Amino acid sequence: MDPFEDLEMSSSKSHGSRGNEPNEGGGPGASSAETLGKGPEETWGQKCQLQSKYLESSNSEQQDRNRVSEELITVVQEMKKYFPSEKHNKPSTLDALNYALRCVHSVQGK
Numbered sequence: 070m071d072p073f074e075d076l077e078m079s080s081s082k083s084h085g086s087r088g089n090e091p092n093e094g095g096g097p098g099a100s101s102a103e104t105l106g107k108g109p110e111e112t113w114g115q116k117c118q119l120q121s122k123y124l125e126s127s128n129s130e131q132q133d134r135n136r137v138s139e140e141l142i143t144v145v146q147e148m149k150k151y152f153p154s155e156k157h158n159k160p161s162t163l164d165a166l167n168y169a170l171r172c173v174h175s176v177q178g179k
Contacts, residue, residue: 151175
């Protein structure tokens with residue numbers, strides 16, 4: 070047998086057992102559920118609860134976004150009612166002041 074083959078075989082054996090095998094008996098590599106005395110079923114149940122809470126919060130966030138979007142659309146439509154009609158030339162200062170006054174009155178009326 071070639072001495073280099075012995076060297077390669079011994080080095081491959083040492084590489085194969087160097088940290089690739091799972092730790093047993095609650096060592097530093099043991100899962101956190103086992104070290105806390107909980108079985109994998111309990112941990113899985115907790116993960117499912119966390120995921121469902123996340124989905125509920127993302128669903129309510131989406132509903133909030135939809136509600137805000139609808140409110141913005143309503144505000145823009147109301148502003149269009151009071152906005153001076155489009156003209157090809159620049160609106161006068163009096164038109165701008167009247168528009169601002171109507172906006173103030175509409176805000177105060179709410």
